Amino acid sequence: MRDHLYLFFFMIQFSTGCILSDERQTIEITGYTGGSVVLPCSCAHPQSTAITFTWRFQHSGRGWIKVFEDEEYSGRRVLFNESSPQNLSLLISDLRKEDQGYYMCKTEQYTSIHLTVKGCDLVQSTEKLIAVTGYAGESVVLPCSCSELLAKPEQIRWMYFVEKTYKEIYPNEKIEKHKNRVKLLNQTSPGNLSLHISALTAEDEGDYYCSVSSQTVSYRLRVEVTLRTEKPHIHTSISLSTLQPSHQTQELEPPQQPHQTPQYVFILLGVILSVLLLALLAFIYWRCRGGRNVKMVTRDEEELNREQDNQDDVTYSAVVHVKTAATPAHIESDPAEHTEYAPIKVRR
Template sequence: MKEFFYLFLFMLHFTEGCDLDQNTQRVDVTGHLGESVVLPCSCTELQAKPPQLTWTFTSLKHTTKPEEIYPNQRSERHRDRVKLLNESSPGNLSLHISNLNTEDQGEYHCSVLHQPHINITLSVQGCHLSDHGKRKEVSGYTGGSVLLPCSCTDPQTTVKFTWLLLNGSHRNEVFKNEIYKGRLKLFNESNPANLSLLISDLRKEDEGTYRCEISPTYPDITVKIKGCDLDQNTQRVDVTGHSGESVVLPCSCTELQAKPPQLTWTFTSLNHTTEPEEIYPNQQSERHRDRVKLLNESSPGNLSLHISNLNTEDQGEYHCSVLHQPHINITLSVQE
């Protein structure tokens, strides 16, 4: 008789069904962007397998009808991101959701046949980029600066993020690239939600598409750099000055805010008795010592040269040269 009694208890244990644990009938769960979360649901007997289990989802805005996400996924929203945690316990019906995003926020129902379902409300916190998926374009000038905007919707968040320069299939982290050394600045020290990037001392090679990335969200920003193209309307100019006075030799970029990567002014005497000599930025002779300066304090693209205290030896040809461009020729005559 004792053997039959133990057999009866054994069979009773394995014929008990799945009664949902009503202690978790209504639960609030918080997750974080890009991470994973577990929505709790279980049978009171963890070894009992339910005859039918369904997980459904209703968005936070209730703009759509409840959609089944387990065992069938009726939409792309949760595709390949949900699984059960019941490998060792068939009565553990908890749902694991990976790679969270803000669209996962809403109400989840764990349902077993002929029983009140379990309600779980999921909130997702963290930095969601305000311009996710959008493309912007910003312009800058060589030698100047450009601000690439990027910010979180949550002003109190602290998050790991990356700024990338995209080149085809290559993703280069700008803070690990030597060409940007000393030219980058972030604004998130005083405001963690402000992830904007400032690039200074711009160069033509800084052009490209930049990405502010907090997986899985990102905006892309295309940067255009306007360089210094010499104004060819002044390619050949005759200028007259007077002894003891000053004169301005005109030369400029078509974009007055664009700073040239390299600028040189050279001088050849009127009788061509000497080789051309550099007078700016280096003064190779005493002829123009402490008498020349540029007039570009407010406009880096104004390359005009100011010569003071003129004398007849200043007469000759002056060349304004920018890297890889035809130079500007100015002939200076000095009258007594």
């Protein structure tokens, strides 16, 4: 019984066709000129299939137009339902400003999508004429870009003022001297329209402008000559001035001073340092020799004084009389027997 119920519900769902995921809702989508965009529309159930469906477009108050019947979308629209029957999404490539508006995916129900297409609006400078400086033999970039870097302009032109008129140098190189030397720098950002000019020459100096639709940005390029290209002119002027000795002397002296002055300074410093070093060595040698002589003289004086002190030492004898007890008168004693001598040293 349960299996019959499942089969019954499946048959009801299959008979109702494709129920849209975003039924009766408005989805906001943003795209950029030159790019691609996907307008989503799909069945809610993965097993359901839309028997019939259409994509319609409404722009600028006009009535609804079938997308696949409009020649403006020829070659720019792709459906995904061939690989996934429940996926009814629409892919639009190479977007244009005219693609902006309301779209409707309609089966038994419908889903509404509002598509906004942003185009290229040039970034304007506060200056009417932008000054750019380059150097001969090198490269230069003239900056130009859209306010939306993802937006690719439908048409871009670079012009150069020559012979009292502007001539195109990109994409059509109508001036011979610019051929194979100019390119755009928009490999990663479609809105980067800057112009790269290689191998600059003095003839590239002048006025340029970047043009997108009715918008323009003007530039004035100045090309400066590098020092390497100026050197031959300096030698030429010196060789031509040999007929005027006074001018030649004035021109040749300044270059010699920076090279000769440091040599004299280095030589003089070397001599001074050498003299100071010799004087320092002589002073050290003199001090060492003088100190050694002073020590020898001091040692000799001490030995001499010691010898004199030994000679001046005189030994004196002091007589000490020792009284003895009184003896009878008749007893005679020898005085020499009671006399003792003590040694005394006297230092002069």
